[in-house]
Amino acid sequence: MVTAILRAVAVAAAVCLSLAAHAHADPAKVLRVSSKDIASLDPQQGTDLRSTRVASAIFEGLYQFDYLAEPAKVVPNTAEAMPVITGGGKVWTIKLLRGIHFTDSPAFKGKPRELVAEDYVYSIKRSIDPNLLGGDPALTDLIEGARPVVDAARPGAKFDFDAPIAGLRAIDRYTLQIRLTSVDYTLLERLAGLSMTAVAREVVEAAGNDIKSQPVGTGPYMLKEWKRASRVVLEANPNYRGLQFPESTAPRQQALVQSMRGKTLPQIGRIEISIIEEPLPDLLAFSQGNLDYVGLAGDDLNRVLVGSELKPELARMGVVRMRYSAPTIIFTYFNMKDPVVGGYSQAQIALRRAIAMGFNVEESIRVLYGGEALPANQLLPPGVDGHDDSLPPKSIYDPAAARALLDRFGFKDLDGDGYRETPDGKPLTLVRGTLPES
Numbered sequence: 001m002v003t004a005i006l007r008a009v010a011v012a013a014a015v016c017l018s019l020a021a022h023a024h025a026d027p028a029k030v031l032r033v034s035s036k037d038i039a040s041l042d043p044q045q046g047t048d049l050r051s052t053r054v055a056s057a058i059f060e061g062l063y064q065f066d067y068l069a070e071p072a073k074v075v076p077n078t079a080e081a082m083p084v085i086t087g088g089g090k091v092w093t094i095k096l097l098r099g100i101h102f103t104d105s106p107a108f109k110g111k112p113r114e115l116v117a118e119d120y121v122y123s124i125k126r127s128i129d130p131n132l133l134g135g136d137p138a139l140t141d142l143i144e145g146a147r148p149v150v151d152a153a154r155p156g157a158k159f160d161f162d163a164p165i166a167g168l169r170a171i172d173r174y175t176l177q178i179r180l181t182s183v184d185y186t187l188l189e190r191l192a193g194l195s196m197t198a199v200a201r202e203v204v205e206a207a208g209n210d211i212k213s214q215p216v217g218t219g220p221y222m223l224k225e226w227k228r229a230s231r232v233v234l235e236a237n238p239n240y241r242g243l244q245f246p247e248s249t250a251p252r253q254q255a256l257v258q259s260m261r262g263k264t265l266p267q268i269g270r271i272e273i274s275i276i277e278e279p280l281p282d283l284l285a286f287s288q289g290n291l292d293y294v295g296l297a298g299d300d301l302n303r304v305l306v307g308s309e310l311k312p313e314l315a316r317m318g319v320v321r322m323r324y325s326a327p328t329i330i331f332t333y334f335n336m337k338d339p340v341v342g343g344y345s346q347a348q349i350a351l352r353r354a355i356a357m358g359f360n361v362e363e364s365i366r367v368l369y370g371g372e373a374l375p376a377n378q379l380l381p382p383g384v385d386g387h388d389d390s391l392p393p394k395s396i397y398d399p400a401a402a403r404a405l406l407d408r409f410g411f412k413d414l415d416g417d418g419y420r421e422t423p424d425g426k427p428l429t430l431v432r433g434t435l436p437e438s
Contacts, residue, residue, distance in 0.1 A: 025220075025236030027269035032292045034276040034285065037229050041215040043197045044126040045133055052194050054273065057234060059197035059217035062094055062120060062176070063188065068248040068257075071385040072327075074192050078115060078218065083191075089183035094191075096120075096174040103237055105216045107206040115218050117170035119198040122161060124168055124178075125149075126204075127195040129159040139190065143167040144179040161201070220266040232273040236266050287314075297326075301370040327383040329376055332359075332432075340422070340430060347423055350409040355430075357402040361395035 038051040043059045046052050064077040076082060080095040100115040102108070126132060128140045130153050140146045144167030153159040167179035180187065190196055200216060207214040215223050220240045225233035245260035274291065276282045279300045286294040296304060304311055310321050334352055336342040341352060365373040375395040380387045406412070410423030420428045 024238060024240075024242075025266045025269040027236070029268045030270045030272060031268045032272045032274070032290065034274045034282050034291055034294065035232070036277050037275045038232065040212040041223065041226075042212045043194045043199060043215075043217075044123065044129070045212055046194050047133070054232060054234070055215065056194055056197075056219075057221040057271075058215045058219045058223060059194065059199065060100075060115075060219045061192055061194075061197040062096070063192040065192055067246050068250065068253050070250065070383050071387070072383070074188050077192075078198070083188070087179070089185070090180045092178040092180070092187065093171075094176045094178075096176070098174060100218050100241060101239055102200050102203075102216055102218050103222045103239070105200070105203050105206075107200065107202040107216075113200060115198055116173050117176040118173075119200060120176050120196075121168055121170050122201045123198050124196060125159070125161055125165070126199070130154055131156075131159060136195070142180055142182065142184055142187070144181050221271065224270075229275055231275055234271040234273070236269045240266070297372060298369040299367070301372060325383055327381040329379070329381055330373075331376070338431075340428070347409045347411075350405050351411060354402040354405045354411075357396055357398045357405070360397050360399075362397065 035050045035053070036048075038054055039047045040051050041055045041058065043055050046055060060078050062077060062079040063074045063082075066073045066075045069075075078097055078100055080097055084093045085091065086093070096115065096117055098114075102113045102115065105113070124139075124143075128135045128143070128146055128150055130150055135150060140150045143165060145165045146167060149160065149163045149165055152163070167181070169177055171177050178187070198218060203214070203216045204211050213226060218237075220237055220243075221234040222237050223232070224235040225231070242264040245257070245263055245265060248254075248257050274285065276285060279296065282291070282294055283296070283300065283303060285291045304314060305321075306312075309315075310319060334341045340348075341355070342348065361375045365371060365375070374382075374393040377391045377393055378388060382389070406420060411420045411428060413419060414421045414425055422428050
């Protein structure tokens with residue numbers, strides 16, 4: 001098993017703005033960024049990270065992750081407070097804030113549409129609908145009474161959104177109750193995820209198959225324009241309730257917190273997202289002044305840094321480097337049903353261990369990630385609750401031990417061609433899958 005913690009580095013244009021505190025975003029303030037192409041702005045049919053980032057500005061969940069908290073922490077969003085948990089951990093009762101409204105849609109027939117508890121009942125049902133990306137089997141089994149309703153929608157039958165689910169109901173206009181089949185406090189993180197954000201049933205039904213491109217939410221932004229493979233434009237929701245920038249006691253966050261104190265969010269009136277698939281055109285667009293921010297990591301850093309400092313020509317342009325950690329695990333996993341690397345015989349276990357010990361993590365970090373990573377020594381990366389800071393970052397790279405292990409269990413070069421065979425004399429061939437990107 002090969003793991004690495006990725007550290008990302010961002011480069012952003014330094015622009016000094018005097019931002020006054022006011023309730024609505026300033027339409028004159030435009031943020032220009034880039035992204036790979038997106039596929040869906042339906043929160044229950046999100047298929048990729050880039051779509052999720054855009055949709056998360058349009059839709060809102062009951063909870064969200066605190067923007068500045070380290071380790072990550074869930075805080076109320078459209079909920080009044082944290083859930084009231086009773087029944088030995090199995091009954092979750094959540095009160096909604098009042099007066100939150102969806103952005104305008106023809107489906108509302110000209111009337112303001114308030115966010116209510118029933119919207120979350122409907123949205124969570126959509127997240128477990130097997131006809132939408134296969135649903136969510138784990139959540140289905142966790143919510144009391146959900147399994148029979150989901151199973152009735154297979155194979156090919158429509159999900160009955162009017163069918164009652166005992167563990168998922170609005171007990172009044174602003175109160176949602178979820179009853180679980182077993183105690184599972186990770187439900188809180190689920191409630192902060194995109195697939196649990198609120199959509200309006202009448203909008204979904206009116207849009208039909210076009211719902212992926214017709215998002216209507218309660219969030220700080222709304223979709224103004226989407227030209228596939230070209231650009232996406234978001235505009236600030238004029239009726240958004242406005243939020244204060246979060247506080248933090250972390251010393252390294254104090255300058256940011258002070259600069260935003262007293263200001264409501266969102267501040268920016270318009271976000272223009274250019275679809276750029278590769279890092280070199282991305283960096284070129286930034287250097288030409290067409291983007292305000294570009295995120296770089298790995299080998300691409302060598303194009304903007306000399307050692308650990310920005311290249312002088314970028315510094316003269318007023319570019320500022322902001323370095324931050326991305327709490328990510330990069331790993332390779334084995335198919336345990338594969339006839340070569342799978343299985344539980346001593347030889348197969350030895351082969352997997354030898355592969356892990358034969359992978360040079362430090363060299364991978366140096367070449368592929370520009371030195372901006374750490375060898376992973378546990379399943380939880382730094383910045384995530386449960387990470388043990390007392391364990392030193394270290395690699396298990398030991399090629400001599402890997403070779404000795406292979407020799408001991410019969411993976412030897414039997415025919416002298418320079419390649420090892422399996423213990424029964426067959427060619428030792430490994431097949432590895434990877435993502436179709438550069």
